[in-house]
Amino acid sequence: MIIMKGITSLLFFSAVCVCFSQQIDAAKKYSTYINESDLKKNLTILSSDSYLGRETGKEGQKMTAEFLSAYFQKLGCSFAPGMSGYEQSFDVIESTPGGTMSLNDQSFRFKTDFIYYGCKSKTTLDKVPVYSVEQLPKIEEKPCYVIYVMKGMEVRKEVSVLKKQLPKNVKGIILVSEKYGTLYEYMEHYVTTKTMYLADEKKKDEFPILFVKDSAMLSLKNKSTNYIFGKGKFKETEHPKPLFVLSGQLNTQEERLTSSNVLAYIEGSDPVLSKEVVVITAHYDHIGVDHGVVYNGADDDGTGTVALLELAEAFMEAKKQGEGPKRSILIMPVSGEEKGLLGSDYYSSHPVIPLENTVADLNIDMIGRNDIGHEKDTNYIYIIGSNMLSDDLHNANERANTKYTQLKLDYKFNSLSDPNQFYYRSDHYNFAKHDIPVIFYFSGVHEDYHQPTDDVEKIIFPKVEKVARLVFFVAWEIADASKRLTLNR
Numbered sequence: 001m002i003i004m005k006g007i008t009s010l011l012f013f014s015a016v017c018v019c020f021s022q023q024i025d026a027a028k029k030y031s032t033y034i035n036e037s038d039l040k041k042n043l044t045i046l047s048s049d050s051y052l053g054r055e056t057g058k059e060g061q062k063m064t065a066e067f068l069s070a071y072f073q074k075l076g077c078s079f080a081p082g083m084s085g086y087e088q089s090f091d092v093i094e095s096t097p098g099g100t101m102s103l104n105d106q107s108f109r110f111k112t113d114f115i116y117y118g119c120k121s122k123t124t125l126d127k128v129p130v131y132s133v134e135q136l137p138k139i140e141e142k143p144c145y146v147i148y149v150m151k152g153m154e155v156r157k158e159v160s161v162l163k164k165q166l167p168k169n170v171k172g173i174i175l176v177s178e179k180y181g182t183l184y185e186y187m188e189h190y191v192t193t194k195t196m197y198l199a200d201e202k203k204k205d206e207f208p209i210l211f212v213k214d215s216a217m218l219s220l221k222n223k224s225t226n227y228i229f230g231k232g233k234f235k236e237t238e239h240p241k242p243l244f245v246l247s248g249q250l251n252t253q254e255e256r257l258t259s260s261n262v263l264a265y266i267e268g269s270d271p272v273l274s275k276e277v278v279v280i281t282a283h284y285d286h287i288g289v290d291h292g293v294v295y296n297g298a299d300d301d302g303t304g305t306v307a308l309l310e311l312a313e314a315f316m317e318a319k320k321q322g323e324g325p326k327r328s329i330l331i332m333p334v335s336g337e338e339k340g341l342l343g344s345d346y347y348s349s350h351p352v353i354p355l356e357n358t359v360a361d362l363n364i365d366m367i368g369r370n371d372i373g374h375e376k377d378t379n380y381i382y383i384i385g386s387n388m389l390s391d392d393l394h395n396a397n398e399r400a401n402t403k404y405t406q407l408k409l410d411y412k413f414n415s416l417s418d419p420n421q422f423y424y425r426s427d428h429y430n431f432a433k434h435d436i437p438v439i440f441y442f443s444g445v446h447e448d449y450h451q452p453t454d455d456v457e458k459i460i461f462p463k464v465e466k467v468a469r470l471v472f473f474v475a476w477e478i479a480d481a482s483k484r485l486t487l488n489r
Helices: 002-031 036-046 049-054 059-075 133-138 155-163 180-192 214-218 223-228 298-320 342-349 391-405 461-480
Strands: 087-096 099-103 106-109 114-117 123-132 144-149 170-177 195-198 209-213 244-250 253-262 264-266 277-283 328-334 358-364 380-384 408-410 438-442
Touching: 002 298, 002 461, 036 049, 036 059, 036 298, 036 461, 049 059, 059 253, 059 298, 087 342, 114 180, 123 133, 123 170, 133 144, 144 223, 155 170, 170 214, 180 209, 195 342, 209 214, 214 223, 253 342, 264 298, 277 298, 277 342, 277 461, 298 328, 298 358, 298 461, 328 342, 328 461, 358 461, 391 408, 391 438, 391 461, 438 461
Parallel strands: 123 144, 144 170, 170 209, 277 328, 277 358, 358 438, 380 408
Antiparallel strands: 087 195, 087 253, 099 106, 099 244, 114 209, 123 244, 253 328, 264 328, 380 438
16 A cells, blocks of 8 residues: 555656646747747837837827737737727826916016926915924914925935925925026926826825025015025914915816727636736836937837737737636736826726736836946846745746746845835836735836937847746746735735
8 A cells, every 4th residue: 555655646746747847848838939030020110200209198109009909919819808909098187387386475487486396286376374394393283385495406315304304284395495507407307297197096195396496585585585594583482474375376287188008818728717817017108209309218118018019929829729827818018107107007996807816917117228237247137026025926936037047137126125116116016006916027227218219229139038038937837826826924
């Protein structure tokens, strides 16, 4: 009995190994459908001037969505459950920065005297009381703003420190800058570019930061102005009066636009596990045309977009041959990333497959260049978020890389305290915030990031192929596993 039991166990183990080997071989076989020649062909099209920089809600983005839909149809991909086409449409509101501002009866001109950020929607400032930081402990619990003279040029740091001191009734900050000209040059792109937000989302509590030129403030010529510049002392009173009264309008022009995510569904082979899905994302939008110059976004995120097309082809070929993984695959190029992760935000609020059935999101954003830390080393990729929610996912990625692609996996940015905050800056985050395990594949920022020089001629296509294949192997493993990924406690 002991001998027979041992033989039986050995035979069972051998059968399992053969089955596993066949599946691994299948994954390797179909990974060859991901190739650099197709990647280059498709990226040359999508990052050409004729696609107008693929800006969300604009003609170039709609052309790209049509291209992607036609490509998925040609491959034979299904519509996602409940959909009658490949596109999931959503509306956005585009806001044009600008407006008016006054303190007491003194008017300030946008750009010349003041700029702002932290406010995307149309906002009315109606006689809002403004206090100094020193007055805060005694301010009554009513909405107000705080005014403060900046100490230098480290805007993010100063705002962060200041906000930590503020009670909840403070709804915005006025920062007076003695180097307003330099500050404006530094921030011009961010504060004068049109912004967007989802049309159907509940209006968020925004926190405007207004920057005011010091000379414009000094023209007020009153005691309050002297106080904030340190030329006088505040009188201690139980009920301090506001230094100023703020009025104005921000984002006075708005336009409603329509955009879309593109969803290609590849049903899994198991009648039960196919109800679960592995999502693979990349954003296909870029920043469009600025002053007549097309920003083609070949790397950002043209590389991720064309990688999705190759992944769809590889998984579809496996399905056609009856060798696809057990769980379903959802290939989803999303739009609106450059405007604030809008497309993935919309999907996570309006999922076509329940989020509880979503096993993971593998997100690809900029995988075709080398950053300054790897100028002479193409064989690397940054891995972000892999162990944030599931060690199982992290280990699957490590295994796939060790066995197949042998990339150098760089975890430099894999931290919630990373000063770049990359974990929060691409579409995977809208899955992670719902406790869905994620990996963000990223090759880093380079000199052409968000520049009109991010062109196809500079893309390293063997690298794009290798990273896309790594994503394929990881997706295959977690889609074909008998057990779902376990969340960390």
